[in-house]
Amino acid sequence: MSVISVADIENANGALVISARDILTPLAADRAKELNVRIERSSSVKVSPTSAIPLVPTTLAARPTPAAPPSAKPGSIQPGALSGSLYRRGAPVPPQMRVQGQPVTATRDDRPRAAVIGAGHVGAMTALRLAETSLFSCVTLVDIVPGLAAGLALDMWHSAGLRGFTTRIEGSTDLAALEGASYVVMTAGRPRQPGMSRTDLTGVNAEIVGGVADGIRRYAPRAVVVVVTNPLEEMTHLMAKRTGFPASRVIGMAGVLDSARFCSLIALEGVAKPQDVDAIALGSHGAEMVIPLSLATANGRPLEELIAKDRLAAIVERARDSGAEVVKLLQKGSAYFSPAESAASMLAAMVKGSSPVIAACVQSGGAYGVVNTRVGLPVRLDANGVKEIVTLSLRSVEQAALVEAAKSIAKRISELG
Ligand SMILES: NC(=O)c1ccc[n+]([C@@H]2O[C@H](COP(=O)([O-])OP(=O)(O)OC[C@H]3O[C@@H](n4cnc5c(N)ncnc54)[C@H](O)[C@@H]3O)[C@@H](O)[C@H]2O)c1
Ligand SMILES: O=C(O)C[C@H](O)C(=O)O
Secondary structure (H helix, E strand, O other): OOEEOHHHHHHOOOEEEEEOOOEEOHHHHHHHHHHOOEEEEEOOOOOOHHHOOOOOOOOOOOOOOOOOOOOOOOOOOOOOOOOOOOOOOOOOOOOOOEEOOEEOOOOOOOOOEEEEEOOOHHHHHHHHHHHHHOOOOEEEEEOOOOOHHHHHHHHHHHOHHHHOOOOEEEEEOOHHHHOOEEEEEEOOOOOOOOOOOHHHHHHHHHHHHHHHHHHHHHHOOOOEEEEOOOOHHHHHHHHHHHHOOOHHHEEEOOHHHHHHHHHHHHHOOOOOOHHHEEOOOEEOOOOOEEOOHHHOEEOOEEHHHHOOHHHHHHHHHHHHOHHHHHHHHHOOOOOOHHHHHHHHHHHHHHHHOOOOOEEEEEEOOOHHHOOOOEEEEEEEEEOOEEEEEOOOOOOHHHHHHHHHHHHHHHHHHHOOO
């Protein structure tokens, strides 16, 4: 019999096979939980902790070749030894993990549930991105196409052990599956094809958003809803109107994506890494997008000092048209990797309780002197949705562009009827 210490767990490299008589100290159990070390008790095989087989080394070159366990036949491995994860270290422990019949983690999973409506390109990728955060107990994917959401959800779940996430993923054709969801991402709807504007999608997607909104109101009445479906401002307005949810709980996703696009295009100029460029895209998700250059920096230095004026203007225009650029290249459907990452990062920030200042499509109220409509503004999010609209100091020309953007959006929304 030996006592399994914290150090044993840290040396275990993802998995540990111990004798039935060994004692796991509470501290070691906690450390196992933190490092996601899987502990198997075996009555027949006694393997000393330090010789337990490291399963999938994170850095193959950096780790010594493990000694074969004394009882192992040449070429044989310990039971359970091949279920390791490349991303195991630091990932949360699956709630169902047990040692001697006792759960290693708390028996109750307090993490919130999320749902994604539409299991198409954006929806499927968003569900996977959300699951990979392990911030949710479950992500439910819903699509009207029979089997699509369930099939994709099962396929994604099969990657859980490899990737090291613990969020369950389920699929359904029924909006009743939204029950218990604290966060819903709405992606159902048609994407545009080359030659179409986002506004061309209004009729067909309004039908879809209306029906889904009724389901959200019924089955997830306290959820925060992030709308992705285009045309973004109109569909966000419709979602808020049909659910009757307060403005703080219906948020359009576009500003995070448009800001990220601008920053990544700036990085192509070689002035900084994408994550070191700071900028925000306000106004509409379209022609009236406003990227205030007065606030745009790379490693803290104003972009206007780093990049020539006409070059900057061209990059602003490219960012504004990036959606169409991708549509034209794909020739079928629209962007989904960066949109999914954008939506998932908004939910992750909410679940963590706070976000930095991001751009999102929200009800303006009296902010920035624009008409009261859904428009892209700087906000902070918290667990309940929009925590506050943040006042940034804009140049008068930027402020005027924002006012014009809001006017155009308000007009389009009024035409929805
Ligand atoms: N806001 C943004 O920045 C942004 C970015 C990318 C895409 N979009 C928009 O997101 C939407 C989805 O794009 P996509 O590429 O995923 O399209 P897609 O065609 O790949 O997927 C759409 C899915 O919605 C499903 N669907 C349709 N009606 C439904 C309903 N009533 N209930 C449940 N599911 C339903 C379809 O079966 C399909 O699987 C489009 O409107 C697109 O323009 C917005
Ligand atoms: O451009 C589109 O139609 C999809 C989306 O709004 C995008 O910006 O990628």
